[in-house]
Amino acid sequence: MENDRNGPFQPARRGFLKAGGAAAVAATALGKAAAAQALPVVANDDPYRAVEPFFGPHQGGIVTPQQSHTYVVALDLTTDKRDDVIGLLRAWTDAASRLTRGEPAASIDGPDDRPAGDSGEALGLGAARLTITFGFGPGLFALEGKDRYGLANRRPAALVDLPRFNGDQLVPEKTGGDLFIQACANDAQVAFHAVRQLARIGSGIAHIRWGQAGFLSGPRDETPRNLMGFKDGTNNPSIKDTQVMDEFVWAGSEGPGWMQGGTYTVVRRIRITLEHWDQMERGFQESVFGRQKKSGAPLGKAKEFDALDLEAADKDGNPVIPDNSHVRLSNRATNNGAQILRRSYSYNDGTNFYIERWPPWRQETEYDAGLIFIAHQRDPRTGFIPINERLAKFDMMNQFTTHIGSAIFACPPGARPGSFIGAALFES
């Protein structure tokens, strides 16, 4: 079956519409008894019950159709023992395989005199298409020159330290990390629950450096809109196009064997000054993006997926899509054909309070909201880095955005049952 749910690029929802839908309708028409028999099919297509595979050639959460919520976390390793790291990855793999099936990470029913197991807040919630993606930061290979785990010579060349970009205002406690966990699910509590269990399992070996919840509203039958009100992701490469994924997302034979089938992930916490943005004229906003707000169409075109015409000029000879618009600067044609797979989420952490440092020294409250930018690629040196260098210098959007956090991780390929995530890295 072309669209079966084990296919790496098939959204569960699409599978339902194309394949499961017919079965569900048939089952319903047959009445209650038949419907009960057909329950596994129906359950699989409920976005709160559906299960994404954990084991496989690639990790989940990369080319998986994007779920509505995420919790991402970076941890610092506090152990100096290689075996602790291996043990942690084994335990995480085991727990993640259970969590992604919608099961508790551990029993909550142990005897009363033992510490609590699974914290319980996801009981009854279902798997909600939970995926758990693990990544390795530079500090796993060597920290401040110290080779803690005998891995220094195994660091992939593509796992570069990101350069400082123009305008970066990175906060150390929102930046970096030795290990990365991205939990995505169709329920905020399911995603956070997964990270909480994994963090507790790591207690004494790794501690959380930073964590962040994200959401993505309404990806029902349209490209979802970001908090700036624009459709976001229209030009993303198709996760269904295995050839493009192989060329631009999955690490290949150019790097170490243990990373083949993995990907390099860049995470940026980008605060957006929504109050400021909300005061701008719509026409100006559209110039910043290079797209129309309502339809998402490129300026000068009618429909969202119409091709960009970067050559088009108005009657005065000015480009229809401004030189410093986001869509032009980030476009493939402007970037030597480079593509990255964006899989970002909005975040909304309430408000920040600050006192202005110059007269009239008034107090201000601002939304602490923006974008958890997440991008996967075969090699950041030809992907995120050159694209973002151009954006950081020229993008008109920079007036409204501040990069607060940053991290890069090597996300290894998926694990086979019985093995664990990253096993090949530790084979001598």
Added chain:
Amino acid sequence: MENDRNGPFQPARRGFLKAGGAAAVAATALGKAAAAQALPVVANDDPYRAVEPFFGPHQGGIVTPQQSHTYVVALDLTTDKRDDVIGLLRAWTDAASRLTRGEPAASIDGPDDRPAGDSGEALGLGAARLTITFGFGPGLFALEGKDRYGLANRRPAALVDLPRFNGDQLVPEKTGGDLFIQACANDAQVAFHAVRQLARIGSGIAHIRWGQAGFLSGPRDETPRNLMGFKDGTNNPSIKDTQVMDEFVWAGSEGPGWMQGGTYTVVRRIRITLEHWDQMERGFQESVFGRQKKSGAPLGKAKEFDALDLEAADKDGNPVIPDNSHVRLSNRATNNGAQILRRSYSYNDGTNFYIERWPPWRQETEYDAGLIFIAHQRDPRTGFIPINERLAKFDMMNQFTTHIGSAIFACPPGARPGSFIGAALFES
């Protein structure tokens, strides 16, 4: 029907499965044409499309079955003109009535030379059962003794300043506020979008003091669980019981006429040290709550809704439900029959970073997560205040919780079409 969608513990989705579900099944069996005809019914039961009424004797968002997301915000008035306040409430009422119907607050299609209208990020998302609830803080009536709007003598006696409770660690910038907006919806972006539009409308008259996003996962066919993993709300009074609502939630003739049919709302931002909690034994956690974790049953009972037996003792004569357990201290019987209507949400704002102030001065990262406690009542002097005074002193849960923010508001009754929220307050 006991479990209809107006029930207090009944999520919209449960209503869909139990009530709308039958219609949907029937429609499906009838085939495509019939299903198309049945669309309005299906749409009403779609939690992302359903509409809650804005106008009416009471404001929405109080006895409305709880939606899955909220964004709450408090604003400080910066004007000294009474007419500005009236104009703002008129504009807010108008915008809120449109937003709750799933419409933009204002056109986004104005000419390019005008500031952008609606910020657009909710386009296509539907009403998602959006409710918008407005409240008035003490500062509307008088701020630091100054009667800015000629309302000082109209402040209701029930709108007291909350006392300092034992253990309070209130942060001024998360506390108080002259005006309150609570937006609840089945979509995080819809709720936040509503507040953003209203905040922008208030530009120059009121500015945001604090804002907070919240969520409530999985209230599908069970009482939802809080981040401590326990079912939360089992003993809440039933929103279907109009007699109880009249007695304990809605302000009556004992206070000013303009508040009759309104309610007094207490908001507390309660941080929970989840890392600490997650290390506790399950048996201890259950003693703290006075309930079983998995089933939610009171200790010594089998089912969630079994009545508490506060007299029960074990074979050694110790109370089965510990003296300082949360369920005992917050119980109606312990509080002279007082009841409040809780309508709280979890929050999850990533992580806080701090450096310990004593040796070994290590850096620590902790979850910035917990509960936005929201409680409605006829009179806080017999509701929240005495209940929380007891809890603040004795509740075992206090080891794991810190009250960071606090506010109290008088939420007036609902508005009639053509009028505005709080109109009667401004009638001389």
